[in-house]
Amino acid sequence: MLDWDHNAYYHRLLLGHLPPDPSRVLDVGCGTGGFAAELAARAAHVDALDRSPEMIEQAAKRDLGNVSWVLGDVLTDPLPGRDYDGIFSICALHHMPLREVLPILSAALRPGGVLAAIALPRLDLFRESHVELAAAAGHRALGAAYLTRRRLNGGGGFFAKEPAHDAMPMVLNPPLTTREVAREAAVVLPGVRVRRLVFWRYLLTWEKPAG
Numbered sequence: 001m002l003d004w005d006h007n008a009y010y011h012r013l014l015l016g017h018l019p020p021d022p023s024r025v026l027d028v029g030c031g032t033g034g035f036a037a038e039l040a041a042r043a044a045h046v047d048a049l050d051r052s053p054e055m056i057e058q059a060a061k062r063d064l065g066n067v068s069w070v071l072g073d074v075l076t077d078p079l080p081g082r083d084y085d086g087i088f089s090i091c092a093l094h095h096m097p098l099r100e101v102l103p104i105l106s107a108a109l110r111p112g113g114v115l116a117a118i119a120l121p122r123l124d125l126f127r128e129s130h131v132e133l134a135a136a137a138g139h140r141a142l143g144a145a146y147l148t149r150r151r152l153n154g155g156g157g158f159f160a161k162e163p164a165h166d167a168m169p170m171v172l173n174p175p176l177t178t179r180e181v182a183r184e185a186a187v188v189l190p191g192v193r194v195r196r197l198v199f200w201r202y203l204l205t206w207e208k209p210a211g
């Protein structure tokens with residue numbers, strides 16, 4: 001009951017990284033398409049990619065005119081487009097080897113385009129115990145506040161988990177700590193920024209150098 005959707009909580013943070021007037025953006029590992037739908041309200045066209053047929057079937061029910069729901073594996077299938085203004089991903093990068101996926105995403109961006117992703121880090125109590133404590137306390141406090149708001153409003157929202165949430169493909173033991181992600185990503189994306197977010201995620205952002 002007090003649980004809530006940490007991925008949805010970070011949608012706004014990622015949307016803040018959209019470049020102005022984006023014409024074409026990509027969502028990698030779109031799941032049931034909630035974030036792609038938010039991108040579709042801001043970009044002329046969205047390619048939303050997932051390797052799970054069940055996820056793409058669910059997502060396509062959204063029936064949005066400017067979204068292409070694409071069944072495919074980002075590591076092995078050709079991407080639906082290129083020269084993207086922005087590439088986004090929520091909770092999918094830890095499903096795949098970073099050193100394989102980052103060059104693919106980098107190549108698919110236009111110069112000046114932006115990559116912004118959140119994903120799960122491996123637990124790193126040595127460096128991040130203070131964040132873990134804040135996350136545990138904040139999760140309960142915000143969970144109680146969101147539950148109250150939902151009850152008062154007589155409905156959903158306030159980061160309620162969608163019914164299909166538990167059917168999403170998950171990786172419960174992410175392979176890399178935030179620090180390891182930063183180190184691996186820097187090999188492929190010079191100038192990349194990686195930082196730990198409170199609620200059990202990291203944020204990776206990179207702007208492809210112009211020219």
Ligand SMILES: C[S@@+](CC[C@H](N)C(=O)[O-])C[C@H]1O[C@@H](n2cnc3c(N)ncnc32)[C@H](O)[C@@H]1O
Pocket residue numbers: 007028029030031032033034035049050051052055072073074075089090091092095096168169170171
């Ligand atoms: C935990 S779910 C997150 C879904 C969605 N982004 C969200 O925030 O609700 C991770 C998704 O990444 C997809 N995925 C994992 N590896 C992938 C790959 N190599 N290519 C495309 N999609 C992938 C999975 O099928 C799954 O739907």
